[in-house]
Amino acid sequence: MTKKQSYLFTLIVIIAAISLVFAGPSWAKxxxxxxxxxxxxxxxxxxxxxxxxxxxxxxxxxxxxxxxxxxxxxxxxxxxxxxxxxxxxxxxxxxxxxxxxxxxxxxxxxxxxxxxxxxxxxxxxxxxxxxxxxxxxxxxxxxxxxxxxxxxxxxxTSEQYLAESINLLAEKFKEDGRDPKSAKVAIAVENDPFSMDIRAGVVDDAKRWGMKVVIDDKLPKELTDMTATLTKVKALRPDALIVSGHSKGAALAVRQTAQMKVDVPMLAITHCEAADVVGKFGGDANYTLCATQWAPxxxxxxxxxxxxxxxxxxxxxxxxxxxxxxxxxxxxxxxxxxxxxxxxxxxxxxxxxxxxxxxxxxxxxxxxxFDETGKNIAKPMVLRQIQKGKYVPVAPRKFAAGEVIFPKPKWKDR
Amino acid sequence: MDNLLILFEAPIFSLQLLIDGLLIGAVFALAAYGMALVWGVMKIINFAQGEFVILGGFIVWTFFKLGINPFLGIPLAAAVLFIVGWVLYQIVIVRIVEEDLFISILATFGMAILLQQLMNQIFGADVQTVDPGLDTWFLFDGAVTVLQIKVVSFFIAIILGAILAVFLKKTRLGQAIRATAQDTRAARILGVDTNKVYATTFALNAAICGAAGALVVMTWVIQPFAGLAYTIRSFMIVIVAGIGNVAGVVFAGLGLGAAENFAGFLFGAEFQAAFVFSLLVVILLYRNYKLRLKRRYLK
Structure with a gap:
């Protein structure tokens, strides 16, 4: 091989190597x-x-x-x-x-x-x-x-997290012979994409039942106190209070409704376990509804x-x-x-x-x-109610082992 | 506007908002007091203020888990934070104390991040709280609820503030701190060890924050990354009240607490902070306007 030939040969090999690397299907590590x-x-x-x-x-x-x-x-x-x-x-x-x-x-x-x-x-x-x-x-x-x-x-996905609680509320209203349209819902969620999705799901379902959303607060990220929102809850007496703000929101909702003795027939929140509301607040956490993806x-x-x-x-x-x-x-x-x-x-x-x-x-x-967007459409969210310090699945009612206690007993009776 | 109508129809809720606002404001005022002290004496804006508060909360929480009464935890938290403040002064602040204000903001901001991550490593990222075992008072047939712990915090905050004010007025060290605040060079010439004064001031501030944090963890909840809210509020209170104006800090703190609660009720929680900061702008504009009047007068 002349010098020129060997140079050409090397070039071909390099090009072949490069095209081998870049072409064709990519293989797993x-x-x-x-x-x-x-x-x-x-x-x-x-x-x-x-x-x-x-x-x-x-x-x-x-x-x-x-x-x-x-x-x-x-x-x-x-x-x-x-x-x-x-x-x-x-x-x-x-x-x-x-x-x-x-x-x-x-x-x-x-x-x-x-x-x-x-x-x-x-x-x-x-x-x-x-x-x-x-x-x-x-x-x-x-x-x-x-x-x-x-x-x-x-x-x-997140809009399903607490929507079930609205359906549960409607069912309970019907059982009591009341029109679900007369139900009032209060929503307080953190102002982040995840919690706002949850809110969207709740608002959709409330609209479907014709319920009125009386409070619609977006809690700031640096949330440390829910007093203002809870005072409004006391004033407007909604039938359900929906709170989502990660662990912090869960802890505040449970702690402050108990401290301020806010009587609301249904309190539904996310992140109960992450915030360990049962361990931290004991009996005060009873009757809270908790959304969960899965339970043992x-x-x-x-x-x-x-x-x-x-x-x-x-x-x-x-x-x-x-x-x-x-x-x-x-x-x-x-x-x-x-x-x-x-x-x-x-x-x-x-x-x-x-x-x-x-x-x-x-x-x-x-x-x-999965549907075509990649969401899992085969698994429902589960709602559990804390009853005597234990998480009892209560909705969707066909998978639920327990019966929901609604309305929540008033604080003065607890 | 519906919310405003509620307040007119049932004014009792205004009372609830006012009481809660004033009680929370006292804790803000306590942290702000520390910030004003450091700012006045050392010309440093401490952006790690909120982290000191949260750290104080975690100290009480740790002792609480070991079975120590949370109220005993208040002096313990203050003591631990005093040491932390002293150490941080010797490591970081001593190098920047006579530098430009901007550098101090950067340095204390860095400290804030470091403290957040350390707390996250040591105590975990979970939300924590301590139950002081106190009850709630009901007024007006349950329409107004007053948490005993909030009342206790209020008085502890006020008492601590008063002790501090007396300390600055009466003691030798307090006088040295005030002298340094007035004129560092003159104080140094007159034999005040300003370095020691600085260290003490910074540690004292940390201790105050620690005590405030103890009250926070008993009343609300804490989490390693929740400090910023306290830093910003302290900052705002100090700006409104002015440095070295103890009474001003207390009133601004109480006012801020009440204003926040009313804003949250009327406009929704999302505008709670926005309203307060808008208020800050208005106050500053008003001040500027008044100062300008004064200047014109002098001319």
Whole structure:
């Protein structure tokens, strides 16, 4: 070979190598016989508690699946593992880290972070690289109205969180021979996307029943006191008070309605367990309705964990506390991947995406079936009422084990 | 406007709002008092004020979990925060105390972030509260409820403020602090160890915030990232009242508390803070206007 020829040959090889790298389907990050998922989760910052639940939920599935032999993709069985980064509870950082997971670490399967905010930070990135993300902790409906193709959420979206309480109120009104149209609803939600979605769901349902929304307060993020809103509740006497403001809102609602002895027939809130309202306020928390994605008392089951109760037991054995739904939905997200990979039979991200989209799976967390926007439409929200310090499922009434106590007894009778 | 009608039809709710506002205002005033002290003496605007408050709350909460009465926790929180304040002074503030105001804002803001994250690591991100075991008073057939803990906080805040005022007036150290505030150079020439005065002032401020935090955790809830609300309110109270105006700080604090509650009732919780800050703008414009009148007069 002349010098010129060898130069040309080298050039051809380089071009061929480059085109090989860039062309063709993108393949998953598989090291040896391990499939590696990527996740940016909040280990520090304001979501760190729930970030921990998320990670524990993911890790428990990893451990269980590996113990049970692993995931069969094609004709080979693989172990699974997760590469984590700390998104510091900020959406922008979550986005950067997703970029890093995909570009630098070459990870092709993303698991969601905790919270709608960070999930919103990541969704455009996974969309850009056409990498699927299965998430269990981003419920904001704004994630599902942008035409994203690669995001899949196993949880119920946020507008469903407390809408059920309005239906329950209407049913109770009918039972008592009253017209649901005469019901008055008070809403106090935090001014953030997630809580505003919850509000939208409640307002929609109230409108459907012809109920009147008499208070519609948006609580500031730096909320420390609900006195003004609760004074209004005392003045206007609504039939239901709906509060959502993460843990802080839950703690304030329960504490201050008790302190100010605000008598309202129904108090429905989110984040009861995250705020540990039973542990903190004891009897004062009784009769509160709590929205939850999942409860260990549900009767769903799957091949990896068995029933919801078995999952709860395994989780508690591993981490020493009862799994909150944030952990359960995170676990469910990994199970969806496991199922989809087995059905796809290879690591082509498009094929896996299509397999995820076609999911129709019962997990210990509930049924998972996605609509075209990536929302799980097969699992309802659950409402539980705190009765004598215990969470009793009361709605939807066909799955409910217990009966709701309505109206709440007045404070002077408690 | 419907909400305004309620107040006219049932004026009793105004009383509820007023009482709650004044009682919460006292706690704001306490934190603001500390801020005014540091601002006046050291020319530093402490943006970590709210974090000191929250830290005080967490200290009480920690002792409470160990079985210590939360009211005993107040002096304990103050003592711990005094030490924290002293240490922070020696590490950070000492380097910036004679620098430009902007640098002090940056530095204390950095401290605020650091404290938030440390609290988050140590105490967790959860919302916490302490039950002081007090009850509620009912007035007017239950239409007005007065929390005993809020009343107790109110008086503790006022008493602490009074003790502080006396301390500054009467004691040797208090006089040194006031002298430094008036003229640092002159105080130094007259033999005041201004560095010690600074350290004490900053630590004292932290201790005041600690006590305020103890009252906050017993009355409301705390969380590592909830400090900003207290910083901003303190800042605003000090601006309205002016530095070194103890009575002004107390009245501005009480007024702010009441104004916030009424605004929340009338316009909804989302405009609670917005209303108050609009009020701040109005007050500043009014002040500016009055000052200008004065200037013209002097001419």
């Amino acid at each position: 598989v090291e040896g016989d391990t499939i590696i998922f990527g996740a940016a989760v909040s280990f520090t910052g304001k979501y760190s508690t729930n970030g921990k639940h998320t990670k524990n939920g993911y890790d428990l599935v990893v451990k269980r699946v590996n113990e049970m032999g692993g995931v069969k993709v094609g004709d080979k069985t693989y172990k699974i593992d997760i590469k984590y980064y700390d998104d510091e509870s900020t959406p922008a950082r979550a986005g950067q880290l997703a970029d890093r997971l995909i570009k630098q670490d070459e990870i092709k399967f993303i698991l969601g972070p905790y919270g709608s905010g960070p999930t919103k930070g990541i969704a455009p990135i996974t969309e850009k690289y056409k990498i699927p993300m299965v998430e269990g902790n981003g419920a904001s409906r704004s994630l599902f109205n942008k035409g994203y193709r690669y995001i899949f959420a196993v949880l119920s 008392t549900m009767t769903y089951k799957d091949e990896w964990f068995g029933f919801a109760g078995d999952y709860a037991e395994a989780f508690e054995k591993e981490y020493g506390y009862v799994p909150p739904y944030q952990a359960a939905e995170s676990s469910a997200a990994v199970l969806v991947y496991v199922d989809a990979l087995q059905r796809a039979g290879n690591f082509d991200t498009e094929k896996v995406r299509d397999a995820i989209a076609a999911t129709n799976l019962q997990t210990f967390y509930g049924w998972v079936k």
